[in-house]
Amino acid sequence: MLDNVCDEKIFSTIYNDYAKDLHDYLYYKYGDQFDPNDKVQEAFIKLWDKCKDVTFEKAKGFLFMVAKNMMLNEIKHKKIVLKHQKIKPKDYTNEDPEFLLEKEQFLEKYQRALTKLTEEQRTIFLLNKVEGKKHQEIADMLGISKRVVEYRIYTAFSVIKSEIKEFK
Amino acid sequence: MDQEQLEKKWLADELTNEELEDFKKLGDYNLNLDIIENAKYFKASHFSSVKGFEHLKANLKEKTAPVIKLQSFKILYRIAALFVLGLTTYFFLFYNNLTTVKTLASQKTSFELPDASSVMLNAFSKAEFNKKKWAEKREVTLQGEAFFKVAKGSKFDVITTNGIISVLGTQFNVKNRSNYFEVKCFEGIVSINSNGTSHRLTQGNTYRVINNVVVVDTTIKNQPEWLDNLSSFKSVPLYEVIAELERQYDVVISVKKEDTNRLFTGGFVHNNLEHALASVTVPFNMTYKKDSSNKITIYKIE
Numbered sequence: 001m002l003d004n005v006c007d008e009k010i011f012s013t014i015y016n017d018y019a020k021d022l023h024d025y026l027y028y029k030y031g032d033q034f035d036p037n038d039k040v041q042e043a044f045i046k047l048w049d050k051c052k053d054v055t056f057e058k059a060k061g062f063l064f065m066v067a068k069n070m071m072l073n074e075i076k077h078k079k080i081v082l083k084h085q086k087i088k089p090k091d092y093t094n095e096d097p098e099f100l101l102e103k104e105q106f107l108e109k110y111q112r113a114l115t116k117l118t119e120e121q122r123t124i125f126l127l128n129k130v131e132g133k134k135h136q137e138i139a140d141m142l143g144i145s146k147r148v149v150e151y152r153i154y155t156a157f158s159v160i161k162s163e164i165k166e167f168k
Numbered sequence: 169m170d171q172e173q174l175e176k177k178w179l180a181d182e183l184t185n186e187e188l189e190d191f192k193k194l195g196d197y198n199l200n201l202d203i204i205e206n207a208k209y210f211k212a213s214h215f216s217s218v219k220g221f222e223h224l225k226a227n228l229k230e231k232t233a234p235v236i237k238l239q240s241f242k243i244l245y246r247i248a249a250l251f252v253l254g255l256t257t258y259f260f261l262f263y264n265n266l267t268t269v270k271t272l273a274s275q276k277t278s279f280e281l282p283d284a285s286s287v288m289l290n291a292f293s294k295a296e297f298n299k300k301k302w303a304e305k306r307e308v309t310l311q312g313e314a315f316f317k318v319a320k321g322s323k324f325d326v327i328t329t330n331g332i333i334s335v336l337g338t339q340f341n342v343k344n345r346s347n348y349f350e351v352k353c354f355e356g357i358v359s360i361n362s363n364g365t366s367h368r369l370t371q372g373n374t375y376r377v378i379n380n381v382v383v384v385d386t387t388i389k390n391q392p393e394w395l396d397n398l399s400s401f402k403s404v405p406l407y408e409v410i411a412e413l414e415r416q417y418d419v420v421i422s423v424k425k426e427d428t429n430r431l432f433t434g435g436f437v438h439n440n441l442e443h444a445l446a447s448v449t450v451p452f453n454m455t456y457k458k459d460s461s462n463k464i465t466i467y468k469i470e
Contacts, residue, residue, distance in 0.1 A: 007243045012221045019218045027212040040218055041227065048228050084209040106202065107209055114210065129207045135180070154176050160203055161196065 005059050006051040014059050015044060022063055024131055025141060029123040030071055031082055043067040064141060081115055082122075106164075113163035117156050124149055125156035175200070270294045271312075273418035276394075281308070285319040290343075290394050292415040313343040315392050330377065331362025340369075341392040348408050349377040352387050378405060393435065400435035409436075409448055410466070417441050424467040426454060 005011055019040055026036035043066045047054060054062050084107045114122055124142070127133045128149075135153075139146045174191045177183050178200070183191060191197065269279050271289050278288040279295075282302040289295055293312020306324040308316075318324045320337035330349035333342060338356025343349070351360055351369060358369040362377065367384075369375050374385040385402060393400045399412050407428035410421050416438050434451060436444035445456045449466055456466045 007247065008225075009244075009247055012225075015221045015224060019221075023216070023218040024212045027216055032216050036212075036216055037218055041224055044224055045227060082210045083215050085211070085214045103206075107206060110203070110206055111210075126207060126210060126212075129204055130211045150176070150180055153179050157175065157179055157203065161199065164199065164203070 004052050005047070005054055005056055010056065011048065011051070014047075014056070014063075018060055018063055019044070021131075021133075021141060022067055024127065025064070025123060026067055026071065028082070028126040029119045034071065039067050039070055042070060060140075061143065064143075082111065082126075084111055109164045110160070113160040116163055117159055121152050121156035121159065124152040125160075128153055171196075266296055267299050268294065268296045273415050281306070283319050283321060285324070286317045288315045288395060290314060290415075310342055310344055312345065313341070313394070315339070315341040315395060331360055334359045334361070338371075339391070345408070345411065347379050348404075351375045352392060354387075354390055354392075374402075378408070394438070397438040398435055399438065402433050403431045404433075405429050406432050406448075406452070413444060413448065417444070419462045419464055421464045421466060424465060426452065426466070426468055 005014060022043065023036050023040045026039055030036070043063050046066050047059060047062055050062075117125070120142075124138055127138050127141075128135070133141075135146050135149045138149045142149075171194060174183070174187060174194065177187065178191055194200070269277065269287075269289060271277050271291055271293050273292045275291055276289065278286060280286050281297060282299055283306065285306075287295060287308065290313035293310070293314060295311075295314060296309040297307060306318075306322060307327060308325070309327045311328070316324075316326065316335075317339045318335055318337050322336075324335050324337070326333040326342055328342060328344040328349070330344055333340070333351055335356065335358045338358060339354040340356075340358050341350075341352040341354070343351075349362065351358060352374045353369040353371055355371055357371070360367045360369060360375055367375055372386055372388070374383075374387050376383045376385060383403070399409075399416065401409055401412075405428065406423075406426075409432045410423065410428065413419070413436065414421055416436075419441070430452065432448065432451065434447060436447040438444070445464065445466075449456050452468075454466055454468050456464055458464055
């Protein structure tokens with residue numbers, strides 16, 4: 001029934017369904033150096049311009065492809081460093097400073113390890129373990145098979161582990 | 169199974185219980201957990217998040233304002249029709265005039281039922297009734313604690329997870345918390361159906377179930393104390409008293425090295441946290457300290 005996405009209601013549904021996923025994907029893959037939020041907005045504006053040619057089912061694939069291409073045009077394969085949240089002592093009933101320091105150091109090692117991953121390993125690992133996306137969902141998002149997703153998660157995990165161990 | 173395979177299965181959340189035990193024996197188990205556990209600190213939304221649709225819409229309008237297509241109106245009509253259809257179905261099938269009254273911690277409220285019966289709701293409680301069908305059956309579903317003044321008429325039921333309380337016209341209080349069920353009758357006769365047994369409660373009597381032990385007691389008051397901003401207890405385990413303190417003051421209380429199954433008889437006020445804490449801790453030879461504005465630790469005086 002929905003042979004295009006030119007209706008505003010449909011369009012806003014698509015936005016609400018996919019904007020966050022698209023944003024998280026771009027963030028984990030490229031960090032925040034190119035403002036993933038801007039890229040999301042641009043991708044949706046492109047979709048709106050082309051709305052007559054895109055069916056409801058194709059919209060998701062279209063968005064991910066457009067956003068990825070925009071990023072590729074800009075990016076110069078720099079090292080991506082993802083920020084981590086600073087530990088607030090308030091989060092713990094136990095405010096042992098030594099414990100906090102250890103945790104902070106662990107996160108710094110973790111951060112360094114994440115930069116060693118390939119874009120795809122990092123994106124897939126964090127989408128699964130932080131955003132709780134299922135293997136199949138990630139596979140659909142990236143247009144790859146579920147087995148590849150599982151394999152990437154494992155390799156990402158192994159790299160993180162050996163990097164953290166090395167700096168111990 | 170070797171380490172690599174175990175890790176793969178663990179990451180995919182596919183370990184059987186037996187394999188999980190093997191996995192736990194690996195030297196890296198804590199590190200493995202730490203890696204997954206700490207990933208959340210890198211969550212995207214801590215640093216960057218997507219703007220709402222309204223923001224995008226502002227940008228879209230500029231570009232597309234002149235191109236309004238007739239076709240999009242057609243689709244709009246279709247959607248409008250579907251919407252109306254959906255709403256109608258919803259009204260006929262599901263919407264049954266259920267009225268819900270809710271209180272948060274440290275809140276109290278009172279409301280009237282359709283027949284001028286009145287209900288006073290204590291902190292952190294919820295009552296639900298059907299306005300439309302009230303004439304057919306007088307029924308209130310309750311979570312938490314409430315005092316009922318029931319107008320004379322047909323059978324009036326209060327449904328709780330611990331049992332059903334039925335009356336004709338009286339005044340009574342129901343307290344239905346986890347592991348704690350108490351009905352106090354202040355006027356008339358109340359019948360309680362709980363766990364397959366039926367019990368009749370006359371004026372001035374209390375029926376209490378704590379951890380499946382039934383106690384029948386009397387009360388000399390003519391309305392529950394909490395209406396006067398006071399909570400009172402008679403041989404009630406300390407943990408339940410603390411739970412009530414938490415509800416009345418919206419605080420979190422932790423108890424250090426003390427058996428919270430000990431019984432407490434007494435009460436506390438609802439308008440002064442310091443006094444209330446003293447009333448509960450002093451009899452047990454305990455004291456308290458404030459960890460933050462809403463966190464309190466109770467501990468024994470050494």
